[in-house]
Amino acid sequence: MKLVSYIHQGKNTYGVLLPDGGIVDLASRIGHEYPTLLELVRKNGYAAAQQVLNNAKSGDVRESDIRYLPLFLEPVTIHCVGLNYAAHAAEAGHKLPEFPRTFVKIPAALVAHNEDFDKPTLSPEFDFEGEIAVVISQTARKVKAEDAAKYIAGYTCFMDGSVRDYQFQRTLDQGKNFYRSSSIGPALVTPDEVGVLDHLTLTTIVSGETMQHTAFDNMIFTIPKLIEYISDFTELHAGDVIATGTPEGVGFSRTPPRFLQKGDVVEVIIDKIGTLCNKVS
Template sequence: MRFIAYRDDDGAEAFGRVEGSRAHRLRGVAGIDRATSLAGLLDAPADTAGTELDELTPLPVVTRPGKIFCVGLNYRSHVDETGRDLPEYPVLFTKFASSLVGHGADIALPPESAQVDYEAELAVVIGRRGRRIARADAYDHVLGYTICNDVTMRDYQYKTHQWVQGKAWDGSTPLGPVLVTPDELDPSKLAIALRLNGEEMQASSTDRLIFDVPELIAVISEFTVLEPGDVILTGTPGGVGYRRDPQVFLSDGDVVEVEIEGIGTLRNTVRAEAAA
């Protein structure tokens, strides 16, 4: 099953079940939060008429996640293009809820950065609380899967050995367009691609992840509780703009599309922010 987060005609947050080309608003569910469960979403009553998807204003699939975990260097092709050694433990960093935007929203291009880059990623949304989750039990804690573009300000990322200042800019990280429940796809073998103004820049498959979804859930839950609504971004394949020759960075008006097999296409336009 598929779900979408969006704003209704009054500007309030809403959450709907996707059937064909229409979204049917769930009654009593405004979005994904700590109280969300997969069974709760599947059993929630929905409006019968529905609204055409192209009439909605999508929000990030999870509008206010408690925690966002990001994984760096998780495809061999990306590790190779950076010239680094293969990691023996996941490279982890964080983003904030204020970083997220929805499908169709503008990606904020800040005036301070001259090296804004794209990164196609599969995102995992947690649906069941857990700590020290065994790898064998990891999938029991997944609410569903969606798409992320882990937009990165490279000149800020590499100011220090820590990456958060290049990764957590407000309004920079698209997440969507829909949440797909675990029964609909196998996250271990999904084609993933990114197009910039129609030109393919990244293409791979999630079967090439160094640390797969169960391993990431097990590792992260060792040091912190995973809660419903937490998000894990699983890393990007090779082909990022910073590592190309010549380098490629995002500009005002660019259209970026991330497509993942079984989920769909996340499409956003880059818009320059006005300097303060």
Template sequence: MAYISYEHNDIRGVGEVDGDTLIPLQGIDAIGRTSSLEALAGADRLTQERLPISDVRVLPAVTDPARVICVGLNYRDHIAETGREFPTYPVMFPKYASSLIGAYDDIAVPPESAEVDYEGEMAVVIGRTGRRITEESALDHVLGYTVANDITMRDFQYRTHQWMQGKAWDAATPLGPRIVCPGEVDLASCGIRTVVNGEKVQESDLSQLLFTVPNLIATISTFTALEPGDVILTGTPGGVGYRRKPQLLLKPGDYVSVEIDGVGSVSNRLVAEVL
């Protein structure tokens, strides 16, 4: 099972994916704090109002998250390319709901940054509230998985030891297109890759995560309750543009996509931000 957040005729909703169509869920207009696993499972399926996915605007997979928590330095090859020590505790920083855009929306390049970079990532969407969740029960709290591109302004990121100012820009984090439920995908066998202007620049698989999904959920829920719709970005593989020689930084006119086997892909054009 998979879900899509969408807009059709100026009305927003959530649909269950059925092939190349979606079936609207009655009474569910957003993935967020009120869209628990139980609420989604129990919602009436409006089969007579089925829509072709090609006819809707695909919104960010989650449109109303209370929390967007990102994890850095979580793939072994990415840690190696940065020259850092392997962390013994997850490196985390926040984003905001305002940073999220749809899987096919344009990414606005701000005039303040000359070092815009890509980071293909797998994102976890929480489906059940919990605090101090154990690793053993962590996956019981997962609604599903989706694809993200943690677009990063490196010249802002490295101004301080804290990274938020390079990571939380408005309208700069594609997320989607679908939320794929855990029973539909085996994360251990999923490849992840990023392509810029037709060139593959990142490729790895989710088995290379240093801190696993259950570990991240247990760690984060120690200090904050997790709620339905919360999003955890799990880190990026090696191959980021900033660490390449020569560097490969993004600019208006570029196209960047991130794909995860069995989960989906985001594909976005970069455009100059209109002030």
């Protein structure tokens, strides 16, 4: 299933995105028990959602008639991983990390699919990073990598917007948390629909030009290893997000650098998961 949160006719709701662009509204059918997508994840309501989907003859609304929300209405913790591809570490001038490098992104930094980024006014160095993100299904503490699959609610696309001079000259958290500089979505795609990640690919396109392309078997630290590492030092909760890092091809490493400008359109495309698209305004 591809689960989406959205606004339709002024109302926040959620449902299942169909291949034809229709959306089956779940809140109107099972909202008494699972009022939001996050509650569906927390209460392991996938079977109830699948039953609704099986009984639906078509979508209730069209994708063209809704405005996406960034997965969840409620705040969740967003853990981001840096330098998780060898070629990206090399282009950034770093040696291969011995352990995952993480930071936290705040909700105010995120917009949904088809929403505009706010181009920073304090810096000209607004950069793109396409990533796959994994969403946690239940409370997780000291999870072993071999058990990590039981804690995965699904996957989504992520654009880790980075303001490079603030990141490099001030602090990582500042450079990674400019207002409306990153995005997530459009859908939370359940693991059964995605299958094995290793040979699936990620592509980042900026205004029609392919900037990044890689397969996920190029990750230094796999998703199970990231869940193990992060759950060792903190407790993860249902709905928490781990953005797993970006491959080579980011803007600051190019000659000349390719930073995002007003009017640029950024697409993060992941096999079996979807396309996250945002314009810089």
